[in-house]
Amino acid sequence: MKRYAYYLSCINESMTKELDRSIDFWQKDLGLEFVKLHEGTCCGGSNLDYVSPKHFALVNARNIALAEKMGLDLIVSCNTCLMTIRTAKKKLDETPALKQEVNDILKQEGLEYRGTSEVRHLLWVLVDDVGLESIKAKVTVPLKNYRIAPFYGCHILRPSTVLGRDNPLAPSSLDQLIEALGGQTIPYEHKNRCCGFHTLLVAEEESLNVAAEALEEAINAKADFIVTPCPLCHTVLDGYQSKALKQANIDSSIPVFHISEMVGLALGYTAKQLGIKRHIVC
Amino acid sequence: MTETIDQHQEGKRDVTFRVFRFNPQVDSKPYFDDYTISAERGITVLRSLNYIKEHVDATLSFRAFCQAGICGSCSMRVNGISKLACTSQVWEELDKCREPGIIKVEPLRSMPMIKDLIVDMDPLVDKMKRYANWIESTMPLDEMGKKEFLVSEEEFHRYDKATDCILCASCVSECSILRANKEYVSPAVLLKSYRMNVDSRDSIHDIRLAELVKDHGVWDCTHCYRCQESCVKSIPIMEAIHAIREDALECRGPKDTSGAKHAEAFMEDIEKKGKLVEATLPIRTNGMIWTLRNLLPMAMKMIVKRRTPPPPPLVKSAKGIKIFRAMFREMTEHVKQDHQKSHKK
Ligand code: SF4
Ligand code: SF4
Numbered sequence: 001m002k003r004y005a006y007y008l009s010c011i012n013e014s015m016t017k018e019l020d021r022s023i024d025f026w027q028k029d030l031g032l033e034f035v036k037l038h039e040g041t042c043c044g045g046s047n048l049d050y051v052s053p054k055h056f057a058l059v060n061a062r063n064i065a066l067a068e069k070m071g072l073d074l075i076v077s078c079n080t081c082l083m084t085i086r087t088a089k090k091k092l093d094e095t096p097a098l099k100q101e102v103n104d105i106l107k108q109e110g111l112e113y114r115g116t117s118e119v120r121h122l123l124w125v126l127v128d129d130v131g132l133e134s135i136k137a138k139v140t141v142p143l144k145n146y147r148i149a150p151f152y153g154c155h156i157l158r159p160s161t162v163l164g165r166d167n168p169l170a171p172s173s174l175d176q177l178i179e180a181l182g183g184q185t186i187p188y189e190h191k192n193r194c195c196g197f198h199t200l201l202v203a204e205e206e207s208l209n210v211a212a213e214a215l216e217e218a219i220n221a222k223a224d225f226i227v228t229p230c231p232l233c234h235t236v237l238d239g240y241q242s243k244a245l246k247q248a249n250i251d252s253s254i255p256v257f258h259i260s261e262m263v264g265l266a267l268g269y270t271a272k273q274l275g276i277k278r279h280i281v282c
Numbered sequence: 283m284t285e286t287i288d289q290h291q292e293g294k295r296d297v298t299f300r301v302f303r304f305n306p307q308v309d310s311k312p313y314f315d316d317y318t319i320s321a322e323r324g325i326t327v328l329r330s331l332n333y334i335k336e337h338v339d340a341t342l343s344f345r346a347f348c349q350a351g352i353c354g355s356c357s358m359r360v361n362g363i364s365k366l367a368c369t370s371q372v373w374e375e376l377d378k379c380r381e382p383g384i385i386k387v388e389p390l391r392s393m394p395m396i397k398d399l400i401v402d403m404d405p406l407v408d409k410m411k412r413y414a415n416w417i418e419s420t421m422p423l424d425e426m427g428k429k430e431f432l433v434s435e436e437e438f439h440r441y442d443k444a445t446d447c448i449l450c451a452s453c454v455s456e457c458s459i460l461r462a463n464k465e466y467v468s469p470a471v472l473l474k475s476y477r478m479n480v481d482s483r484d485s486i487h488d489i490r491l492a493e494l495v496k497d498h499g500v501w502d503c504t505h506c507y508r509c510q511e512s513c514v515k516s517i518p519i520m521e522a523i524h525a526i527r528e529d530a531l532e533c534r535g536p537k538d539t540s541g542a543k544h545a546e547a548f549m550e551d552i553e554k555k556g557k558l559v560e561a562t563l564p565i566r567t568n569g570m571i572w573t574l575r576n577l578l579p580m581a582m583k584m585i586v587k588r589r590t591p592p593p594p595p596l597v598k599s600a601k602g603i604k605i606f607r608a609m610f611r612e613m614t615e616h617v618k619q620d621h622q623k624s625h626k627k
């Protein structure tokens with residue numbers, strides 16, 4: 001069993017509950033144990049860092065310190081949480097004075113940020129720790145008849161100085177996962193583009209234009225579904241899909257899956273178990 | 283196959299440049315021309331284009347000047363990515379071709395086309411003007427030339443990196459929001475505004491900031507980091523964008539614009555619950571009327587699917603929230619002290 005601390009992203013506790021639930025079905029099958037971090041707090045969602053850089057450092061030093069206390073790496077399944085917490089980690093590791101200031105406060109809770117735990121994405125755990133061969137060996141229902149558009153999203157790739165796992169211009173980890181599960185990836189220009197999530201409430205029209213382009217390419221390429229490692233991308237591409245396509249005058253639709261659901265399907269769990277029926281488009 | 287490998291080792295091989303062509307005066311739509319030339323290892327994309335223009339097709343148009351990554355005029359998309367042709371090695375580009383041996387060359391995106399690889403920079407220049415991206419000196423006219431402007435090293439470091447910008451517009455071409463709306467301020471313009479706003483010699487910070495927080499300004503950036511990733515001078519553009527936002531929150535207050543309200547909500551919720559209260563975020567950002575008009579139909583669908591975020595009373599606080607809150611507030615005291623210190627200075 002490989003053990004990890006698992007960060008609870010706000011969105012997975014509210015709008016995309018099916019993401020975390022579907023992991024619970026298959027984590028044991030792949031020899032993984034995710035210990036949920038119920039004491040963890042919101043990372044600040046790529047906003048707190050400029051609203052208050054010091055609170056941003058404190059909150060995320062604490063999130064990481066909770067994992068360090070258990071001696072585990074911190075696994076995140078939302079791109080923006082991943083980028084945000086890794087950004088904080090980089091800041092803390094590079095700024096001893098900030099680390100000291102934060103640790104002086106964290107003492108109250110018996111915590112200390114040391115910088116010993118890595119902060120990684122669920123996708124990286126699957127591809128790098130479990131490994132493609134082991135995943136292949138566990139597949140019971142290969143996705144062999146599916147043409148799949150891999151939508152990586154921004155914050156698992158950029159800024160590459162913070163993320164660094166995939167080449168941001170030609171990412172491949174998600175493509176590899178799809179293929180290990182027996183699926184067929186399609187060439188997809190928008191794979192490393194943006195979904196528009198972060199301006200949905202501030203510049204809705206622009207955000208929906210951004211999303212519509214990504215959806216349109218997948219639809220035109222006759223993909224059976226889009227898969228994304230990010231619940232925020234999922235929220236735009238699924239939840240806002242009809243609005244985005246309407247704005248772009250496109251009369252069509254396409255399902256969007258979380259990676260946790262795609263893995264679940266290939267390991268023999270049903271769409272119903274995995275919560276795929278909860279999606280707006282299905 | 284062996285022949286190509288041999289050629290590769292010799293450091294000379296045939297390379298095809300698939301170049302975007304368009305002359306709005308005669309062509310009804312753009313097309314591509316293929317030029318195959320024998321290229322040596324070490325040659326740049328710009329040198330190849332120069333060779334094509336001199337020896338193959340004199341009608342091919344592109345901009346270039348310094349050939350050394352300084353002037354910013356040769357920016358174009360090579361194999362889909364906006365960059366400088368004069369610093370892009372053909373040999374490196376060959377590894378990135380979608381079709382083996384064919385390097386695709388296209389003009390920058392999101393800017394009006396003039397001819398072939400030349401785009402119109404005027405809209406960008408106009409935006410630089412709209413956001414007043416120059417210094418209006420704080421020194422009275424009669425003292426000019428008589429007194430020195432002293433700039434501390436600390437201040438210099440604040441804009442050192444931003445002044446590396448060569449206005450090539452690669453970041454502009456890669457911007458997600460500009461692609462969605464041509465009115466958007468653009469990353470290079472934001473970077474320049476930041477640079478001016480942190481300069482102690484400048485007197486129009488407030489005017490500039492007032493313009494930046496309007497529609498199509500700094501709050502419309504969607505944090506995609508494409509600009510930063512494509513910057514040919516590796517400038518951390520997002521740090522500049524974040525700094526403008528931080529400045530706007532401080533100078534104009536968190537209730538100033540929907541963008542500011544949205545950002546501030548994260549701070550509020552984390553202090554209160556340790557979790558984001560998503561259900562009320564649209565209302566707190568844009569008010570009740572906007573929310574009902576824009577989100578009601580979608581909310582209905584989400585209710586059916588039980589995807590709606592829980593209402594505030596049902597958002598469970600993070601475990602151990604009491605001690606977390608105390609620590610959060612202690613940090614608030616630290617921040618207050620920092621402010622006092624910096625204002626004394
Ligand atoms: S981060 Fe903002 S400015 Fe930069 S490319 Fe994305 S939307 Fe444009
Ligand atoms: S910020 Fe970088 S990419 Fe953008 S115009 Fe300046 S040098 Fe070019």
Ligand code: FES
Pocket residue numbers: 346347348349350351352353354355356357366367368369
């Ligand atoms: S020609 Fe000047 S930057 Fe390329």
